[in-house]
Each structure stands twice: as C-alpha cells, then as structure tokens.
Amino acid sequence: MFARVASAVVLIPLVLALVLLATPFWLLVTLGAIGSVCMYEYLRLTERMGMSGSDWYAYAGFWALLLALRQDLSVVPVLSALVLFGFTLSMWRPAPVADRTRGLMANLLGIIYLAFCLYPALPVRFHFGDQAGRQWLVLMLATVWAGDTMALLVGRRWGRHPFSPVISPRKTNEGALGGLLGGTAAAVALKYLAFGNLALHHVVVASLLIGMSGQLGDLAESMLKRAAGVKDSSALIPGHGGMLDRIDSLLFALPITYYIMLFLNRP
Numbered sequence: 001m002f003a004r005v006a007s008a009v010v011l012i013p014l015v016l017a018l019v020l021l022a023t024p025f026w027l028l029v030t031l032g033a034i035g036s037v038c039m040y041e042y043l044r045l046t047e048r049m050g051m052s053g054s055d056w057y058a059y060a061g062f063w064a065l066l067l068a069l070r071q072d073l074s075v076v077p078v079l080s081a082l083v084l085f086g087f088t089l090s091m092w093r094p095a096p097v098a099d100r101t102r103g104l105m106a107n108l109l110g111i112i113y114l115a116f117c118l119y120p121a122l123p124v125r126f127h128f129g130d131q132a133g134r135q136w137l138v139l140m141l142a143t144v145w146a147g148d149t150m151a152l153l154v155g156r157r158w159g160r161h162p163f164s165p166v167i168s169p170r171k172t173n174e175g176a177l178g179g180l181l182g183g184t185a186a187a188v189a190l191k192y193l194a195f196g197n198l199a200l201h202h203v204v205v206a207s208l209l210i211g212m213s214g215q216l217g218d219l220a221e222s223m224l225k226r227a228a229g230v231k232d233s234s235a236l237i238p239g240h241g242g243m244l245d246r247i248d249s250l251l252f253a254l255p256i257t258y259y260i261m262l263f264l265n266r267p
Contacts, residue, residue, distance in 0.1 A: 168218075218249045
C-alpha cells in the first residue's frame with residue numbers, strides 16, 4: 001500500500017500539470033509515449049496468449065492512426081492501409097499460418113484499442129474551449145481516481161458478491177457501487193470547490209457515466225491479463241503494476257467524456 005500511495009503522490013501532480021499546462025503538441029507527444037509503453041505491455045500480454053505478431057508494425061500503426069486523428073484526416077484510408085499492410089506482412093512471416101493470423105488480429109486490436117481510446121484526450125482538452133477542457137479533464141480524472149480508491153476500500157471492507165467472477169474474481173458489486181458513489185461525490189465536491197459554472201445535474205450524470213465506463217475499462221484490461229495468466233501488465237509503476245494497469249479505466253473514460261462534451265456543446 002505504501003508503494004501505491006507514494007507512486008500516486010508523484011504521478012498525480014505530473015498528470016495535473018500536463019492537463020493544465022501542456023500545449024496540443026506536447027499533449028500529443030505525451031499520449032504517444034504513454035500509448036507506446038502500453039503497446040509494449042499489451043504485446044507482451046498477447047505473446048503469453050500465444051498471439052505473437054509484429055511489434056514494429058503495432059507501434060507504427062498506433063502512431064499512424066494517432067497522427068491521422070490529430071490532423072483531422074479521415075481514418076478510413078489509414079485503417080484500410082493498416083489492414084492491407086498487416087495482411088501482406090503476415091503472409092510473409094516465417095511462422096505457421098495460424099500464428100500469423102492470430103498475431104495480425106492481436107496487432108490490429110492493440111492499434112485500435114490504444115489509439116482510439118487515448119486520442120480523445122486532445123479534443124476534450126482543446127476543442128471546446130480552454131476553460132471547459134481543463135475543467136472536464138480534471139473532473140474526469142477526479143471521478144476515476146476517487147472511484148478506483150473507493151472501490152478498493154469498500155470492496156475490501158464490505159465486498160461479498162462477485163462483480164465478474166470469471167474475469168476478475170476479487171471485484172465485488174459492493175466495491176463497484178462504492179466506486180460509483182465515491183467518484184460522483186468527488187466530482188460534485190470539485191464542482192462546488194472549483195468549477196461553480198458547471199451545472200450540478202451535468203456533473204452528476206457525467207460522473208456516473210464516467211465512473212461506469214472507467215470500471216468497464218478496468219474490467220477490459222483484467223480480461224486481457226486473465227487470458228495471459230498474469231496479475232499485472234508489467235512492474236513499471238511500484239504499487240500499481242504497469243502503465244496499462246494505471247490507465248485502463250481512463251482508456252474507456254476518455255471517449256465517454258468526449259461524447260458527453262459533444263452532447264453538451266451540440267447546436
């Protein structure tokens with residue numbers, strides 16, 4: 001627990017500084033770096049599942065899709081090129097055909113998973129105004145972080161009924177509910193302490209949606225680890241595991257936050 005708290009004390013100010021101070025270029029670079037680390041961990045997980053693809057193709061594909069999204073290019077030709085090139089590359093790999101196919105599918109899923117789920121941080125931060133971008137990103141982070149903490153504490157103290165016994169046996173319904181309520185409480189407190197211009201009903205509904213999506217993101221990564229037979233994606237961050245372990249909830253919460261902002265800013 002000490003290592004987990006110590007890591008959080010170091011990481012939380014860095015993340016908040018990034019959200020509040022980074023330019024679009026540096027936020028993109030940071031997202032790319034985080035995604036590259038996550039891709040490394042993801043590829044190691046798929047290797048343990050017997051799905052070994054081409055690492056350099058996965059990294060290049062992730063960056064190509066991330067940059068295409070940043071430049072507001074149509075992703076259709078980029079995705080088409082990735083599929084065509086991926087198949088062509090797999091056809092000439094020196095491996096059994098079944099291994100080539102599984103590796104290709106693993107690579108493509110990793111590219112789509114990480115690029116599409118990380119990229120929304122940019123439009124959330126910069127496409128709806130500077131103030132709104134800062135407020136909603138901080139609100140999302142507070143909701144997810146508080147929700148994760150409360151889910152852990154409530155689950156340990158009162159957890160009795162499994163939430164997803166096959167994928168993540170240690171998660172409980174009580175912990176999930178505690179996480180949702182804790183994340184919503186944190187968002188409401190932040191609204192009154194710092195973001196008074198935000199409507200209360202928007203904050204409550206958004207925090208519930210963000211909290212649920214964060215829990216699903218955590219469960220999605222747990223499914224990958226369960227399939228690979230490991231507890232953590234790596235040992236990069238003391239007390240937390242790997243980068244993928246640290247941001248798994250955010251990977252689902254970021255797109256949901258983007259959809260919420262699109263809804264709130266509709267014509």
